[in-house]
Amino acid sequence: MSQDTASFQDFKLNKQLFNAIDDLGYQKPSEIQVKAIPRILNGHDVIGIAQTGTGKTAAFVLPLLMKLKYAQGHDPRALIIAPTRELVMQVYENILELGKYTDLRTVCLYGGIGPKKQAQEVAEGCDIIVATPGRLLDIYSAGVLQPKQIKTFILDEADRMMDMGFMPQIRRVLELLPMKKQNLFFSATFPEKVEKYAYEFTDFPEKVEVTPETMTAELIEQSLYHVPNFLTKINLLKYLFENEDFSRVLIFVRTRKNANNVYSFIERKISEEVRVIHANKAQSTRINAINEFKSGNVRVLVSTDVTARGIDVEEVSHVINFEVPNKYEDYVHRIGRTGRAEHHGIAISFVDPSDVYHINKIEELIQKKIKVIDLPKEIELMDTLPSEKKDMEQEIDRQKHLENPDFQGAFHEKKKKNLSGKARDKAFGNKPKDKRRKK
Ligand code: ADP
Numbered sequence: 001m002s003q004d005t006a007s008f009q010d011f012k013l014n015k016q017l018f019n020a021i022d023d024l025g026y027q028k029p030s031e032i033q034v035k036a037i038p039r040i041l042n043g044h045d046v047i048g049i050a051q052t053g054t055g056k057t058a059a060f061v062l063p064l065l066m067k068l069k070y071a072q073g074h075d076p077r078a079l080i081i082a083p084t085r086e087l088v089m090q091v092y093e094n095i096l097e098l099g100k101y102t103d104l105r106t107v108c109l110y111g112g113i114g115p116k117k118q119a120q121e122v123a124e125g126c127d128i129i130v131a132t133p134g135r136l137l138d139i140y141s142a143g144v145l146q147p148k149q150i151k152t153f154i155l156d157e158a159d160r161m162m163d164m165g166f167m168p169q170i171r172r173v174l175e176l177l178p179m180k181k182q183n184l185f186f187s188a189t190f191p192e193k194v195e196k197y198a199y200e201f202t203d204f205p206e207k208v209e210v211t212p213e214t215m216t217a218e219l220i221e222q223s224l225y226h227v228p229n230f231l232t233k234i235n236l237l238k239y240l241f242e243n244e245d246f247s248r249v250l251i252f253v254r255t256r257k258n259a260n261n262v263y264s265f266i267e268r269k270i271s272e273e274v275r276v277i278h279a280n281k282a283q284s285t286r287i288n289a290i291n292e293f294k295s296g297n298v299r300v301l302v303s304t305d306v307t308a309r310g311i312d313v314e315e316v317s318h319v320i321n322f323e324v325p326n327k328y329e330d331y332v333h334r335i336g337r338t339g340r341a342e343h344h345g346i347a348i349s350f351v352d353p354s355d356v357y358h359i360n361k362i363e364e365l366i367q368k369k370i371k372v373i374d375l376p377k378e379i380e381l382m383d384t385l386p387s388e389k390k391d392m393e394q395e396i397d398r399q400k401h402l403e404n405p406d407f408q409g410a411f412h413e414k415k416k417k418n419l420s421g422k423a424r425d426k427a428f429g430n431k432p433k434d435k436r437r438k439k
């Protein structure tokens with residue numbers, strides 16, 4: 001079955017699901033849906049890899065709903081894990097839409113709000129749980145969750161779930177589940193080093209891959225500017241606001257601190273309604289910010305990578321990498337927030353001298369050169385702040401050291417000679433600079 005000729009009717013789904021698909025206006029299945037849905041219905045373990053915005057959620061939700069059919073018993077029969085609260089809610093909403101003609105009961109578990117109501121919902125009985133791993137384990141500890149009937153285990157953004165930060169929790173979750181179950185992993189990127197972890201969960205997964213994992217969505221026009229520093233980036237941003245048609249723009253930064261900085265600069269210098277989200281914001285604030293952005297009330301959202309993955313906001317016209325991500329897969333996820341579901345999108349990256357290294361790595365990953373645009377003459381070039389300059393120099397030293405372990409830092413070699421790049425990062429983490437010297 002090729003995608004051109006494929007129709008949802010080719011899948012062994014039921015009337016309730018076909019009707020929901022019609023209501024959503026989906027005309028034909030996407031390629032990943034064509035490849036994954038029959039395999040999942042046949043009971044295989046599946047690793048599904050496809051570009052962002054290509055309907056991976058429905059690729060696992062439809063066959064799941066088909067298999068579960070209707071509300072049954074008290075204990076959940078399927079568990080879907082996703083990395084962020086926002087993504088959990090989004091998958092939950094997809095299940096509600098696609099399952100609207102079924103009576104299946106879905107419960108959503110995530111942190112940031114009290115666990116009481118969520119625990120009660122589980123206690124009342126459900127068929128599907130969608131959860132972040134931390135809150136799932138909390139609810140389990142509270143004693144209300146009986147996981148032994150869970151026969152389908154799904155990881156969305158699977159590579160993120162299997163990275164070092166989450167893997168310990170995922171292992172604990174797995175210990176609670178029955179040995180025999182169907183395992184489904186979905187993501188836009190699935191690096192080889194992560195794939196080996198997948199074999200902790202499953203022996204013979206079928207890997208279905210729609211495009212090479214690193215191919216960035218074709219509908220996204222990518223470009224970059226070389227910009228000397230933070231303040232000049234702000235000027236460039238202001239210029240773009242005045243000269244580009246930003247109908248809905250998502251601005252990515254690396255740290256919470258810079259998220260707040262960029263946010264307040266936009267408010268002050270560009271006087272644009274803007275929202276900011278990062279992991280330190282209260283849950284209600286995060287949800288409100290996303291909802292306002294989704295509804296079009298505000299057209300600018302500044303974010304760290306917590307939202308880079310999976311969040312489906314229709315018609316994001318521009319993604320701006322105010323800072324280049326140093327986890328290179330995140331570039332693919334970030335820009336994948338635009339150009340979704342066959343809309344055209346634009347991704348612009350601001351590259352400072354210490355980012356050049358990272359952007360080269362990203363180009364290797366996506367196997368594509370990103371178009372360089374000259375900084376418009378109107379943009380006032382600002383001086384680099386001393387602290388920023390120092391950070392950049394240190395970062396560039398670190399990069400040189402990564403490429404050549406014999407490299408001895410140009411400036412501060414005596415002080416850091418004995419530390420490898422990693423150890424140095426760790427040692428210097430967030431410590432104030434004068435403390436660094438004593439090391
Ligand atoms: P991914 O997880 O692959 O990044 P999503 O599952 O979030 O993508 O889907 C992206 C968008 O595409 C959603 O708005 C979804 O409703 C829509 N979509 C999913 N399947 C189809 C389809 N077959 N036809 C049209 N739109 C679809």
Ligand code: MG
Pocket residue numbers: 056057156157310
């Ligand atoms: Mg997704």
